[in-house]
Every structure is written in C-alpha cells, then in structure tokens.
Amino acid sequence: MNFSPAPLHIPDGFLNLVISLVFWAATIIMVGLAVSKTNKTLGDKQIPLMGVMAAFIFAAQMLNFPVAGGTSGHFLGGALAAIVLGPWAGILVMTAVVTVQALLFQDGGLLVMGANIFNMGILTAVIGFGLYRMVAGQKRGLRLAVAGIAAWLATMAAALLTALQLWLSGTTRLEIVVPAMLGVHALIGIGEALITVAAIAFIEQTRPDLLTEEKSTSGGGRGWVVAGLVVTILAVLISPLASANPDGLERVAEDIGFLDTGQDAPFQILPDYTIPVLGETGLSTIVAGVVGALVVFGLLILVGRNLRRKSPTD
Amino acid sequence: MHAHAFDQYQAQNSRIHRLDPRVKLLIAVGYILSNALLPDGSWAAFALAWLALLVATDLSQLGLAFTLKRSVVALPFALVAVSAIFSPVGEPLAEWDLGFVTLAPTDVGVIRFFSILVRSWLSVQMAILLVATTQFPDLIHAFEHLRVPRSLTTIIAFLYRYLFVLVDEVYRMLRARDARSAGLPGQKHGGKLLWRVKVTGSMAGQLFLRSYERSERIYNAMVSRGYTGHFRTLNPHDLNRRDWQVLILALVLIAMIQVTGRL
Amino acid sequence: MPIKHDSHHEFSLPECNGDVVQIRALHFAYPDGHVALKGIDLNICDGEKVALVGPNGAGKSTLMLHLNGILDASEGEVSIGGLCMDDKNLPVIRALVGLVFQNPDDQLFSPTVFDDVAFGPLHMGLPEEEVYQRVGEALAAVQMSDFSDRLSHHLSMGQKKRIAIATVLAMQPQILILDEPSAGLDPRARRSLINLLRDLPITMLVSSHDLRMVEELFPRMVVMDEGEIVADGLTEELMLDEALLETHGLERP
Incomplete structure (x- = not known):
C-alpha cells in the first residue's frame, strides 16, 4: 500500500499546544462557515456528492507517477477539489479527507489536525479557487494554465505554512525547515499542478456540463479572488524572507511579540513551568x-x- | 489484495472495545493533549504515560507489541525535528565544523529533540489503539454526539464507505496501466515524463467522472428510500456507569502524569 | 437452507383483482435529447411477478426509475396503487415502491448494514422501536439476521445483493422492483437469490438478462427494445417465439 506519509501531514508531538489550538480555532471557524454556506446554497444532492468526492480525493492521492531518481509525484487534491466543487464544498471535502487519514491511518495527528486541515484543505482552497475564479469564463488555455499555477502555489503555500508552524512550535530551525520544505514541494507541486490540469482538461472534454462558468462562480463570490491574491502574495513575500534571510523573519516575529528568542520553546503556556x-x-x-x-x-x-x-x- | 485490508479495526471483545466510543475518543485526545503539555525532558512523566498506554493496550487484548509495531508510521517525520538539536539556547555539547557551517548540538536541543520524538511516539500509539479498538462507524457516532455538524459527519461516513470501493477502482486502473506498460530490450521505454503525467491526470479525471456518476446513482438510491435532504441515522450509544468510571479514572491518571512532569 | 423447487411451473396468469401499477403512454427524453421511452403502456396486477427483458439500452432501467418518481415523465401517466405520480403523492409512492438498484455498492451507502436497512424506515418517520423491528424482520426475510453490525464493504457480492433487497423490504413496499438482481453472482449466490425471490410474497417487476431465471420465476414477461414494449405475455409462450427473441438480441435458455 502506498500511503506515503506526505511531509505535510504533521503527526502529534511536533506542534506545541498553542499553535495547535490556534489553528484548531481557525479551522473550526472556517469549517463552520463552510457547513452553513453549503447547507444554504447547495441542494440535497450535494451530501452524497461531497462524500463520494472525498473518497475520490482519497483514492486519487494513491495515483502516483514516477519522477526521476526513484521518487514519485503525489497528489494532494485541495486545489482540484475547490476548483471543481466550489471553495466551501472543497473545504468540507478536504476536512473529511484529512480527518479520515488521521483517524484511520495515523497519517497526521489528532491534536494537530486543525493545523493539517488548515494547511491542506483551507489554504489550498483559498489559493486554488481564488486564482482560478479570477479567470472564470476566459479562454480554455488560460484557465488551465491558471489552474496549474494555482495548484502549484497552493502546494507551496501549504508547505510554507507547515514549516512556519513547526518553527513557531520550536520544533525546528527556520533556516533549515523552510528551504527544505519549499525545495521538496517545488517538485511535488509540479506533479500536483500537472495532474490538476490534466484532470480538469479531461473533465472539460468528457463532461463539460460539470465545469460551466456559472457553476464555478456560484460557489464563491469575488471575495475569493481577493482572498486568493492576498494569501498568495503573502506567501510569495514570506518565502524568500524565510529561506534567504531567516534572521529577518525571526526579528519580525520577535518585534511583534510572536517569538521570544530567549525561550527554547516559544509559546509555552506556563513559562519555565x-x-x-x-x-x-x-x-x-x-x-x-x-x-x-x-x-x-x-x-x-x-x-x-x-x-x-x-x-x-x- | 482488497482495499479493506487496511481497515485497522481489530475485532475483539475486550473491556476497551466495549467502552463507549465517545469515552475512548475523549481519553485519546486528552492523553495526546497531556503529552503536548508536558515540559521537555520530563522523562518520569513520559515513562508514566507510556506505562498507562501499555496497560490500556494490555486490556485491549491486542498484544503489548501491537501499537509498537504500527507506530513506525510517524518516524519519517522525525527528520523535521533534527534541527532542534542545534538549538541556540543551552550549553554546546560539541562543535562540528563542516567547512561551510559549524553545527553545535546543545543539551537543551538534544533534550528537546528526544522529547518531541517521545511525545509523537506516545501520541501515535494512542491513536492506533483508538482505531484498533473502535469500529469507524462508532467513531462517527461519537462525533455526532460531540456536536460535529451533521453534514460533515455524513460526508465522513460516505468517505469511509466509498473509500474502499474507489481504492479498488484505482487498483484496477493502475493494474490495467501496468499490464500495458511494456518495454522492448534496447528501446527506451516509459515515454516522456509529460506523457506519463498526462496519463495519470486522465486517470484522475476518469476516476472523478466515475465518482461523480456514482454519487448520482447513490442519490437516486437515497431518494427512492425517502431521502428529502435530511440525513437520519439511529445512534444507539448510551453512556453507562462503567464508561463514566473509566473516563474519570483516565482523567485522574492524566492529572497524575501532568503533576509528575513538573516535580 | 435452499428449498427444493420444481424448475418448471404450470404457468397461468392469476386473476387480476386490481392493477397496482398503471402506465399510460409514457414518454421520456433525457436532458441531452436522447429519447429513452416512446409510449409505454403497462399494467401490473397485485401479486404478479413480471420479468422485464431486452437488450442494453432498451429503456428498462429508465422505465423503472419512473415507478417511484426519480425520473419525471415527459408525457403520459404513471400511477401506483391508484395514486397518480405528483408531488403530493410522491412520499407515499416511494413507500409503496421498493426499488433495488443494479449495483449494490450504490444502494448500500451507509457504513454499516444496520444503518442502511434502517435508512428507509427512518426517513418514513417511523418511531425507533418500529425501526428496530423492521430492520430485524427485513434481515430475517433475506436470511441475513446475523449481519446487522457488519460493515458494508466487508460483504461479498451475493451478501450485498441480499442486504440491498432488505433495505427495501424494511419499508414494507407493495411492489418490489429489481434491476438485474442476478448479474455478477456466482452460481451458488444466484441460486439462493432465485429461491429468495420466489419465496417473497410480493408483487415484483424484475429486469434481467438471465432468461433462465426468468423462465423459472416469472409467469409473465415483458420484452422491451428501443424504448418500446414489443411483447407482453406468458413467459412460456414468448420463450418459444424464437424469431421474437432473436430480433431483440435475446437468447433462449
């Protein structure tokens, strides 16, 4: 069985309590919103659809293709889910996927599940859908290209946020984890992008009715474009800062009080116990x-x- | 191989298996939470936590080595924490000059590294114990009782049901691909990377369509049995006195572990 | 326990004391324009067991989906137990007509057998005790009483088919409609399914390519091709009409 523990599924123990809880809170808010939005806007057909789509993402993650040097590209699916199903449904689907992976296969922890859902389901939906939404109704070539870029960026952003969470938890050094995570996922992201594009192209060819413009805009308004752009720009700005100039980011974190470099483990609830x-x-x-x-x-x-x-x- | 081979539930009729799924879920989460709260280097508390885990594993009649054997899943991730060894805080234990950079493992860093490993290792084993002793549908029932939104638990239930069906479908597709992936001696085979990706992408697209159409048939099957948009199930779990006793006992134990960790 | 049965009955249609299914001039076209049904007229009596045969794409499944209102007739009328198909009657009709789909993996969508069999009764709004009772009875009727707590994906094909039938029996329908019940079964599972269908005392409309089973179980046979009913009569007689069978892609068993 090829359940590669993808480096984005953080196990328990690697994030500290505060970071875990902060991201649980963020995730609960977003998933709660997604639940109420999908309840309102989507018909009763959507529950089985989202359920089977979650199983689809799960199964599609097992499709791998050989890349050079014995490694193989894998598929996360967050961007694809958001593009095809709409952002809110995409978030719910990915939440279910990450939950089942953690519970059934210990691929990712329970206390850190909030962070995992946020990184792999919410962040990818915001970037994936937001950027794709920007070009809804444009020419096919452009849409496919943007879908690919969005999938790649979503993977990179998820990797970056994972790295930052690990660093803020005091689990790892910034100057090591950021280049390592981004380096690995620059490659993984290419696979993600290519599969996303090929899958969307295939669907457009065989069932164009599933991907009409009206459909891709009904699930999320213009706000998603703004959110997608803002998050993307943020990720693009932070990445070089974090990898080329980690001291810079540490300084920023210190200045705004995120990080107390005097502590070996930032964010302990009870300092020095x-x-x-x-x-x-x-x-x-x-x-x-x-x-x-x-x-x-x-x-x-x-x-x-x-x-x-x-x-x-x- | 059938996909359901990786369902990790181990049928037994132990005390742990018979516990209410809510209680098991809460204890598991509490235990993992407690590990996260323990300070670095509180080895006595970690040992106590491990002991508690062993007792639970023993009670579950799965064999003491059961969770141990499966706990390797989280190992690769340990690589991420290696850099914690070279913490800027604490006394350097050594200094390695690698030419371009000097690495100095510190006492604080080493303790931190191993603490992370132990926390993660204990937590993973608890999660393994949870799913090995609880049928997945019961876990979904527990979520429902704990007020996870209905639409989310229903999606998770569908995911669990169809994951096996679709994974089998993926196997068949991969097998069909491999059966036709021939190579001739002396010829470069396998095609270009881009082409291979395209094949994989088409498989993903194909799988998507099959899943989509399946969801339409499922919807029909639901509608023909009276579904009108509200998903109803019976959730027949009752907390009995023993469940409460175990829950309280576990909480006391967790408190003891916490106090031990700070002595 | 398989029960011994004579493989050939003396067929004669029972006297009809009331049509339970009435279909008048039913036309249906799919949204993509494909015309699937072109004027279907069909009556089924209470207690009758009717086979629906014909090549793939003849419109059998489409016809069946009309019988509990999953598809809406483009033209014509469908009435069940005297109730015409409209929004008001739909919930009642869905309780009257039990539809078992061809692929049990589509029909069994809940994680456990119990949840699936309970789905119909729960959605009918029955009280809990009755739901439990009906699940027990339905599972007993298909001889799967021990399977209540099993996970659906652990079942064999034959077991899934039986549970799929139970999911519908739990709703205590007056008419059972089955799409290709014997497809994909090994001989033993097929045999036990045939015995099960024979012993269920309920009106049935069953589509099948398994003419051997049709011959054995169903006194009346309806042949469909290209969206039309091309023959309707005693199975015994139609089976002898080799020209008819051959024209419509069927093979005499």
Missing part, C-alpha cells in the same frame, strides 16, 4: 502541573458538556 509569583520552588512546579492538568480537564469538560445520553437524532 513555574508560576512567576511563586518563584522557582518545588511548590511552584507542582502548582504549574496542577494548572496544566486543569487545562486538560477544562477542555475535556467543555467537550464533555456536549455528551448526551442518546441524543435524538433528526
């Missing part, structure tokens, strides 16, 4: 431990409130 008021005493670390445990409790109870005894399902 002591409570500042109590000083460096044994009591202090125990209190810190209790607080840590309480955080876990609190989160679990928050979730547990939704535990229902046999809730009637509609």
Whole structure:
C-alpha cells in the first residue's frame, strides 16, 4: 500500500499546544462557515456528492507517477477539489479527507489536525479557487494554465505554512525547515499542478456540463479572488524572507511579540513551568502541573458538556 | 489484495472495545493533549504515560507489541525535528565544523529533540489503539454526539464507505496501466515524463467522472428510500456507569502524569 | 437452507383483482435529447411477478426509475396503487415502491448494514422501536439476521445483493422492483437469490438478462427494445417465439 506519509501531514508531538489550538480555532471557524454556506446554497444532492468526492480525493492521492531518481509525484487534491466543487464544498471535502487519514491511518495527528486541515484543505482552497475564479469564463488555455499555477502555489503555500508552524512550535530551525520544505514541494507541486490540469482538461472534454462558468462562480463570490491574491502574495513575500534571510523573519516575529528568542520553546503556556509569583520552588512546579492538568480537564469538560445520553437524532 | 485490508479495526471483545466510543475518543485526545503539555525532558512523566498506554493496550487484548509495531508510521517525520538539536539556547555539547557551517548540538536541543520524538511516539500509539479498538462507524457516532455538524459527519461516513470501493477502482486502473506498460530490450521505454503525467491526470479525471456518476446513482438510491435532504441515522450509544468510571479514572491518571512532569 | 423447487411451473396468469401499477403512454427524453421511452403502456396486477427483458439500452432501467418518481415523465401517466405520480403523492409512492438498484455498492451507502436497512424506515418517520423491528424482520426475510453490525464493504457480492433487497423490504413496499438482481453472482449466490425471490410474497417487476431465471420465476414477461414494449405475455409462450427473441438480441435458455 502506498500511503506515503506526505511531509505535510504533521503527526502529534511536533506542534506545541498553542499553535495547535490556534489553528484548531481557525479551522473550526472556517469549517463552520463552510457547513452553513453549503447547507444554504447547495441542494440535497450535494451530501452524497461531497462524500463520494472525498473518497475520490482519497483514492486519487494513491495515483502516483514516477519522477526521476526513484521518487514519485503525489497528489494532494485541495486545489482540484475547490476548483471543481466550489471553495466551501472543497473545504468540507478536504476536512473529511484529512480527518479520515488521521483517524484511520495515523497519517497526521489528532491534536494537530486543525493545523493539517488548515494547511491542506483551507489554504489550498483559498489559493486554488481564488486564482482560478479570477479567470472564470476566459479562454480554455488560460484557465488551465491558471489552474496549474494555482495548484502549484497552493502546494507551496501549504508547505510554507507547515514549516512556519513547526518553527513557531520550536520544533525546528527556520533556516533549515523552510528551504527544505519549499525545495521538496517545488517538485511535488509540479506533479500536483500537472495532474490538476490534466484532470480538469479531461473533465472539460468528457463532461463539460460539470465545469460551466456559472457553476464555478456560484460557489464563491469575488471575495475569493481577493482572498486568493492576498494569501498568495503573502506567501510569495514570506518565502524568500524565510529561506534567504531567516534572521529577518525571526526579528519580525520577535518585534511583534510572536517569538521570544530567549525561550527554547516559544509559546509555552506556563513559562519555565513555574508560576512567576511563586518563584522557582518545588511548590511552584507542582502548582504549574496542577494548572496544566486543569487545562486538560477544562477542555475535556467543555467537550464533555456536549455528551448526551442518546441524543435524538433528526 | 482488497482495499479493506487496511481497515485497522481489530475485532475483539475486550473491556476497551466495549467502552463507549465517545469515552475512548475523549481519553485519546486528552492523553495526546497531556503529552503536548508536558515540559521537555520530563522523562518520569513520559515513562508514566507510556506505562498507562501499555496497560490500556494490555486490556485491549491486542498484544503489548501491537501499537509498537504500527507506530513506525510517524518516524519519517522525525527528520523535521533534527534541527532542534542545534538549538541556540543551552550549553554546546560539541562543535562540528563542516567547512561551510559549524553545527553545535546543545543539551537543551538534544533534550528537546528526544522529547518531541517521545511525545509523537506516545501520541501515535494512542491513536492506533483508538482505531484498533473502535469500529469507524462508532467513531462517527461519537462525533455526532460531540456536536460535529451533521453534514460533515455524513460526508465522513460516505468517505469511509466509498473509500474502499474507489481504492479498488484505482487498483484496477493502475493494474490495467501496468499490464500495458511494456518495454522492448534496447528501446527506451516509459515515454516522456509529460506523457506519463498526462496519463495519470486522465486517470484522475476518469476516476472523478466515475465518482461523480456514482454519487448520482447513490442519490437516486437515497431518494427512492425517502431521502428529502435530511440525513437520519439511529445512534444507539448510551453512556453507562462503567464508561463514566473509566473516563474519570483516565482523567485522574492524566492529572497524575501532568503533576509528575513538573516535580 | 435452499428449498427444493420444481424448475418448471404450470404457468397461468392469476386473476387480476386490481392493477397496482398503471402506465399510460409514457414518454421520456433525457436532458441531452436522447429519447429513452416512446409510449409505454403497462399494467401490473397485485401479486404478479413480471420479468422485464431486452437488450442494453432498451429503456428498462429508465422505465423503472419512473415507478417511484426519480425520473419525471415527459408525457403520459404513471400511477401506483391508484395514486397518480405528483408531488403530493410522491412520499407515499416511494413507500409503496421498493426499488433495488443494479449495483449494490450504490444502494448500500451507509457504513454499516444496520444503518442502511434502517435508512428507509427512518426517513418514513417511523418511531425507533418500529425501526428496530423492521430492520430485524427485513434481515430475517433475506436470511441475513446475523449481519446487522457488519460493515458494508466487508460483504461479498451475493451478501450485498441480499442486504440491498432488505433495505427495501424494511419499508414494507407493495411492489418490489429489481434491476438485474442476478448479474455478477456466482452460481451458488444466484441460486439462493432465485429461491429468495420466489419465496417473497410480493408483487415484483424484475429486469434481467438471465432468461433462465426468468423462465423459472416469472409467469409473465415483458420484452422491451428501443424504448418500446414489443411483447407482453406468458413467459412460456414468448420463450418459444424464437424469431421474437432473436430480433431483440435475446437468447433462449
């Protein structure tokens, strides 16, 4: 079985708690929006369609093609899903894919799943659909070219954000992870782009009714173009800064208070695992431990409130 | 080989298997959360967490080595964390001059690196234990009880159902491609890279269309049985006293691990 | 337990005490312009078991999809149990007509067997206890009682076909419509399916290329070709009409 643990599926343990939770929050907001948008705008036909499409993305990720040197190109599918199904449906489909990969195959962790969904499902949808939406209704050649570029950029942006998350978690050094991730994904992204273009071309040839202009615009308004462009430009600006001049990015992060270089692990909830008021005493670390445990409790109870005894399902 | 061979559920009738899926999901997430909260280098706490995992694995009757064997999936990712060894903070342990750059592993960096590995290794094993002892449809039921939106859980249920069907289809397509990928001695075979990509892309497109048309047939099958846009299922899970006991016990254990990690 | 049956019955059509299916001058064209049905007239009596045969593309599946309103007639009328096909009657008609699709992987869309068999009764709005009871009865009727908790993708083809029938039986329909039930089955699974269909006491319309099964199970046979009914009568008699069979791409068993 060829479930390559693609370097974008972060396992648990590699992101710290704050980064994990921040991206869970962002993901929950976006997925919540996607749920309400798709409920409103899409017909009852869409649920089985999105479900089977999620299975399609999953299965298509197993299609690989030999590239030079024993490596093979793989397919992520986020951009394709967003282009073909519309951005909100694309986000839901990719959310389902990433969830099942994590749960069924441990390809990606649970606590970091928010980040994984964000990188592979939401970011790719924004860039993939946003850029493609820009040229909706234009000539076929242009549309295909833009779809390819969007797929490549989406892959690169996902890789960049993954690298940044790892760095902000104190898991890795910026000057190493950014060039490494971007280097690998520059190649992977080409495969992604080519498959995306070939798949869209094939669909246009055989079932043009599925990709009409009206369809590709109904799922998302002009706002997606703006979002797509902004995110793309951001990614393009950060990449060289991060790879050629990592100190620059560290400085920026430090200046805006993201990163405290004095700490080996930025963003620990309890700095140095002591409570500042109590000083460096044994009591202090125990209190810190209790607080840590309480955080876990609190989160679990928050979730547990939704535990229902046999809730009637509609 | 049939695609469903990679369904990781292991049928047993152990105490762990019989737990309510919600409880198992919450404990697994709590455990992973707890690992993330533990400070670097709290080896005693990591050991305690591992012990807890071993006890759970033992109770599940899967054999102690079960999760261990499957935990290698996360290993390749460890490469990413290697650079943490050369943390700028802490005492340098050595200095390696590679000509163009000087690398200095530090004590803080080494501890950090191994802490990341241990956290990830323990968490992956917990996730493996979760899916090995819980039928996937029950996990979906747990999501529903935990208020994950209906449309998302339904998509996940469809994904799970059709993933196996479509993966089998991919196998058949790949086999058909390979069966015709002949080569003659002395001839360069395999075609140009671009052509190979195009073939793969067409396969993706083909798969997409087949999936799309399948979803239309599924929709018909749903409509003919009364579907009107609201997906209904029965979700017959009840939390009993034992489920609550286990949940509370696990939370206490996690608290103990947290406190140990900070002594 | 397979039950022994004589392979040939003395066929005669039962006296008709009420048409359960009435189709008048039904025309249908797909949105792409392809005309699939050109004036179908068909009546089916309560309790009758009717086979629908004909080459691929004859319009058999299209006709079946009209019987519970998945496709809307371009022209003509379909009525089920005296109810004409309109938006008001549609939910009732869908409860009356059980449609089993050809590919059980399309029909069984839930992760578990239980969820799938319960789908119809739940969407009919039945109370929970009755849903459980109906699922149990339907699975018993297809002799798959032990399979309630199984995952659909772990089943064999023959098992899937049986469960697919159960998903519809759980709705307690008055008419069972099956598209190619014996396709893709090995001889043993086919045999047990034939026995199952024989023993189900319910009106049936079954499309099939399996003329051996048709001969064995269905007293009445309707032959379709190119969107029209070209013959309708006693299976026994039509099977002897070699010219008819040959013209429409059929082969006498």
